[in-house]
Amino acid sequence: xxxxxxxxxxxxxxxxxxxxxxxxxxxxxxxxxxxxxxxxxxxxxxxxxxxxxxxxxxxxxxxxxxxxxxxxxxxxxxxxxxxxxxxxxxxxxxxxxxxxxxxxxxxxxxxxxxx
Amino acid sequence: xxxxxxxxxxxxxxxxxxxxxxxxxxxxxxxxxxxxxxxxxxxxxxxxxxxxxxxxxxxxxxxxxxxxxxxxxxxxxxxxxxxxxxxxxxxxxxxxxxxxxxxxxxxxxxxxxx
Numbered sequence: 001x002x003x004x005x006x007x008x009x010x011x012x013x014x015x016x017x018x019x020x021x022x023x024x025x026x027x028x029x030x031x032x033x034x035x036x037x038x039x040x041x042x043x044x045x046x047x048x049x050x051x052x053x054x055x056x057x058x059x060x061x062x063x064x065x066x067x068x069x070x071x072x073x074x075x076x077x078x079x080x081x082x083x084x085x086x087x088x089x090x091x092x093x094x095x096x097x098x099x100x101x102x103x104x105x106x107x108x109x110x111x112x113x114x115x
Numbered sequence: 116x117x118x119x120x121x122x123x124x125x126x127x128x129x130x131x132x133x134x135x136x137x138x139x140x141x142x143x144x145x146x147x148x149x150x151x152x153x154x155x156x157x158x159x160x161x162x163x164x165x166x167x168x169x170x171x172x173x174x175x176x177x178x179x180x181x182x183x184x185x186x187x188x189x190x191x192x193x194x195x196x197x198x199x200x201x202x203x204x205x206x207x208x209x210x211x212x213x214x215x216x217x218x219x220x221x222x223x224x225x226x227x228x229x
Binding site: 003 | 155157160163203222
């Protein structure tokens with residue numbers, strides 16, 4: 001079956017712009033989590049969506065937001081981009097949220113560069 | 116604050132060597148510990164360890180969870196150049212209600228030289 005699909009793969013934006021990233025989870029998976037990965041900070045949790053509801057949120061400013069649609073696809077949006085937002089953004093899907101331990105499957109990520 | 120610490124940060128070995136990667140954690144409401152391998156972009160799942168499954172093995176890779184010491188190790192025997200990657204440790208913790216969150220360490224960069 002198809003894996004987690006993230007689009008676009010690469011993105012270059014200028015400071016002050018906004019960006020929307022997309023993640024399509026594995027079929028049947030209802031939980032989508034977003035992570036930011038930078039060389040210095042490693043993988044940091046942004047938020048998790050399950051059944052169109054945000055279930056959990058990491059310590060990121062309000063410029064970072066997301067949503068999930070009825071087909072479980074998720075988008076994340078970053079407004080007023082800053083240079084420090086340059087990172088690899090990974091999304092992970094899993095079958096459930098909080099009900100049982102399941103492994104998360106990651107997409108290839110979107111490499112965002114802010115200039 | 117919940118945290119996951121991995122060591123060493125990086126490691127260079129030769130093919131055939133055995134390596135041990137470490138992960139320690141401080142989290143409330145621990146649920147499970149997971150190991151991932153990240154070669155280019157997408158981390159790929161290796162193991163999940165829980166209170167009911169503290170030791171896992173797959174081929175040359177094995178992992179043990181020590182709940183008393185709040186740590187885990189990932190062993191790779193007879194290393195190959197294809198094992199070169201970043202190895203990520205993540206702890207799944209339960210938060211309010213029925214929500215879980217994965218907290219990642221910064222990873223160990225393993226380079227296996229021929």
